[in-house]
Amino acid sequence: MIENDFYLSPTQGDFRLHDLGNLILDCGETLRGAKLAYRSFGTLNADRSNAVLVTTWFSGTGKVMQDVYVGPGHALDPAKYFIVIVDQLGSGVSSSPHNTSGPQAMARFPTLSIGDDVNAQARLLAEVYGIERLALVVGGSMGGQQVYQWAVTRPAMVDRAAPIACTARISGHQRIFVEALKEALTSDPAWRGGWYGAGSEVRDGLDRLARIVATAGWSAEFYTQERWRSVLGMSSLEDFMSGVMKAYFAPMDPHALMAQMHKWQRADVSRHAGGDLAAALARITARTCVMPISHDLFFPPAEAEADAALIPGAEVRVIHSVEGHMGLNGFEPGYMAQVDRHLSDLLAR
Amino acid sequence: MIENDFYLSPTQGDFRLHDLGNLILDCGETLRGAKLAYRSFGTLNADRSNAVLVTTWFSGTGKVMQDVYVGPGHALDPAKYFIVIVDQLGSGVSSSPHNTSGPQAMARFPTLSIGDDVNAQARLLAEVYGIERLALVVGGSMGGQQVYQWAVTRPAMVDRAAPIACTARISGHQRIFVEALKEALTSDPAWRGGWYGAGSEVRDGLDRLARIVATAGWSAEFYTQERWRSVLGMSSLEDFMSGVMKAYFAPMDPHALMAQMHKWQRADVSRHAGGDLAAALARITARTCVMPISHDLFFPPAEAEADAALIPGAEVRVIHSVEGHMGLNGFEPGYMAQVDRHLSDLLAR
Numbered sequence: 001m002i003e004n005d006f007y008l009s010p011t012q013g014d015f016r017l018h019d020l021g022n023l024i025l026d027c028g029e030t031l032r033g034a035k036l037a038y039r040s041f042g043t044l045n046a047d048r049s050n051a052v053l054v055t056t057w058f059s060g061t062g063k064v065m066q067d068v069y070v071g072p073g074h075a076l077d078p079a080k081y082f083i084v085i086v087d088q089l090g091s092g093v094s095s096s097p098h099n100t101s102g103p104q105a106m107a108r109f110p111t112l113s114i115g116d117d118v119n120a121q122a123r124l125l126a127e128v129y130g131i132e133r134l135a136l137v138v139g140g141s142m143g144g145q146q147v148y149q150w151a152v153t154r155p156a157m158v159d160r161a162a163p164i165a166c167t168a169r170i171s172g173h174q175r176i177f178v179e180a181l182k183e184a185l186t187s188d189p190a191w192r193g194g195w196y197g198a199g200s201e202v203r204d205g206l207d208r209l210a211r212i213v214a215t216a217g218w219s220a221e222f223y224t225q226e227r228w229r230s231v232l233g234m235s236s237l238e239d240f241m242s243g244v245m246k247a248y249f250a251p252m253d254p255h256a257l258m259a260q261m262h263k264w265q266r267a268d269v270s271r272h273a274g275g276d277l278a279a280a281l282a283r284i285t286a287r288t289c290v291m292p293i294s295h296d297l298f299f300p301p302a303e304a305e306a307d308a309a310l311i312p313g314a315e316v317r318v319i320h321s322v323e324g325h326m327g328l329n330g331f332e333p334g335y336m337a338q339v340d341r342h343l344s345d346l347l348a349r
Numbered sequence: 350m351i352e353n354d355f356y357l358s359p360t361q362g363d364f365r366l367h368d369l370g371n372l373i374l375d376c377g378e379t380l381r382g383a384k385l386a387y388r389s390f391g392t393l394n395a396d397r398s399n400a401v402l403v404t405t406w407f408s409g410t411g412k413v414m415q416d417v418y419v420g421p422g423h424a425l426d427p428a429k430y431f432i433v434i435v436d437q438l439g440s441g442v443s444s445s446p447h448n449t450s451g452p453q454a455m456a457r458f459p460t461l462s463i464g465d466d467v468n469a470q471a472r473l474l475a476e477v478y479g480i481e482r483l484a485l486v487v488g489g490s491m492g493g494q495q496v497y498q499w500a501v502t503r504p505a506m507v508d509r510a511a512p513i514a515c516t517a518r519i520s521g522h523q524r525i526f527v528e529a530l531k532e533a534l535t536s537d538p539a540w541r542g543g544w545y546g547a548g549s550e551v552r553d554g555l556d557r558l559a560r561i562v563a564t565a566g567w568s569a570e571f572y573t574q575e576r577w578r579s580v581l582g583m584s585s586l587e588d589f590m591s592g593v594m595k596a597y598f599a600p601m602d603p604h605a606l607m608a609q610m611h612k613w614q615r616a617d618v619s620r621h622a623g624g625d626l627a628a629a630l631a632r633i634t635a636r637t638c639v640m641p642i643s644h645d646l647f648f649p650p651a652e653a654e655a656d657a658a659l660i661p662g663a664e665v666r667v668i669h670s671v672e673g674h675m676g677l678n679g680f681e682p683g684y685m686a687q688v689d690r691h692l693s694d695l696l697a698r
Contacts, residue, residue, distance in 0.1 A: 212561060212564075214529075219522075224522070224652060
């Protein structure tokens with residue numbers, strides 16, 4: 001077990017940890033003393049009909065979802081909804097290789113799946129709040145992969161689903177891209193077979209990962225328009241790479257990122273229907289609004305639209321953002337205005 | 350100096366080497382005993398008006414240009430034109446760090462620019478053939494960067510220009526992408542500060558570079574449609590990664606790739622007009638056909654179209670290819686049919 005201040009409250013804000021005890025994982029192993037980090041906003045109404053689950057994406061935690069997506073003036077308004085944000089397993093705050101002690105620590109941590117997240121979240125919602133039904137599940141990127149997993153495997157529990165900037169089944173393009181990210185970390189001699197002494201020792205690997213994320217996380221137009229200047233306030237491309245990309249990943253734990261990437265690379269709801277994506281998505285009963293980002297190089301709108309065509313009654317709302325996939329962070333004000341409008345419409349349906 | 354069979358005639362076909370002697374480089378250093386690899390097809394006519402220069406791209410040599418772009422039935426038909434294909438400096442066949450002996454070998458090899466290529470090519474054409482004027486300069490990717498350099502800095506020598514799948518000024522997106530490729534090589538401990546004993550020792554770095562190239566060299570649609578199966582005959586994504594991508598780069602010299610990437614990253618004709626791209630491109634007098642590839646993630650069509658808008662009388666012909674940038678290799682028959690049609694039209698103008 002490694003101490004990493006980045007994943008504690010001074011940085012991550014207020015959150016609670018729910019102890020799930022034994023969590024039987026899709027890989028067959030049982031994660032012992034599994035913990036989920038969560039935070040809630042608003043009040044659960046008497047018939048428990050206003051619960052909204054917000055999931056987290058790769059490298060993100062509940063903090064960014066809280067800061068960007070939830071609050072007065074947003075569709076996810078605590079005055080109306082009881083909003084629970086849950087950190088995914090391996091987020092660095094929830095159970096992760098580096099914050100686990102004993103025989104499942106570090107390189108011995110079991111491999112996770114998106115299905116494990118949804119199983120764990122369902123238990124948390126039931127055990128802590130008695131919630132059996134969700135008015136909405138919403139999340140972006142890997143968070144959206146969890147939304148699809150919820151909607152396909154627990155249709156009776158999901159009234160509405162809003163997968164943002166993701167696909168229901170990982171593409172070949174994403175699989176090889178994520179593999180390049182993993183190799184950036186494991187090729188660092190400081191990785192030491194997963195037995196580094198502190199995450200910061202793997203600094204070269206984290207820097208390389210940051211640079212590769214930058215090649216597809218933002219759009220070509222983002223770079224051509226030098227929006228690292230206008231939107232992010234950086235003085236040069238190098239300043240952006242150092243001050244935004246590398247600075248973002250530097251404090252994180254490499255194993256936490258690896259655990260998430262393993263899930264990201266394998267997210268595929270079709271495995272619940274023998275590989276038949278159409279059959280899997282046909283199980284969705286939630287009112288679904290699929291929300292790709294116009295300039296997303298990770299999850300191109302056309303792929304999200306192909307998913308939506310297989311979901312009964314699904315609507316597609318393309319979010320326009322030159323930031324591409326990274327637009328998820330809400331850097332430009334226009335992004336959240338679109339998300340809020342689409343989520344409000346969905347919640348009103 | 351390192352022997353590498355990959356860059357010799359059994360693999361590269363017939364070529365000749367022209368000894369330029371001293372080549373004064375843009376970086377200020379003089380490359381001593383500089384050699385350009387070239388091959389020619391057809392017959393130079395009496396007034397030397399049918400000369401076509403074909404340039405090479407990153408990791409490519411004259412061989413692929415010969416095999417894919419030149420021959421009976423192609424626009425570049427040796428029955429009509431005298432076609433000279435020149436390997437770029439650092440190609441591994443022309444002067445490169447690993448095939449240079451003495452004080453400029455390996456990590457001591459000077460840094461190159463696209464301008465150096467064009468200076469060297471102009472000398473070769475004059476010294477070997479007495480050619481002072483080109484009916485056409487054509488090349489793709491880095492080869493296209495050379496086409497722009499020719500058209501902007503030697504307008505009186507270029508009757509027609511066909512830059513394929515490239516831009517006149519490197520984008521920020523490309524700069525950081527290429528940096529990720531360079532780091533893939535230099536982060537390999539076997540790189541040894543550029544003093545490896547054989548290129549094959551840097552095998553992990555070459556494999557990583559192959560994987561990162563794969564993330565943007567082909568389009569997302571290429572992967573979604575599993576065209577590694579239908580177009581390339583591979584049995585799985587992993588088979589494609591191993592049998593196509595890694596197999597392609599494995600025999601190459603890491604320093605040769607690094608020398609090319611240094612040029613790729615800095616290609617920018619605007620430096621000849623104080624950074625004013627419009628002023629630089631306004632100098633072009635060649636009849637120009639700008640040919641982006643529809644699904645190119647390296648050089649998106651919109652960026653090529655923006656260049657064309659600044660070139661007097663330039664035409665844009667978008668080549669449709671789901672292969673994206675890698676379409677340049679002519680894997681699908683429809684690709685070359687389009688290129689031949691566009692080049693024939695340009696040559697007829």
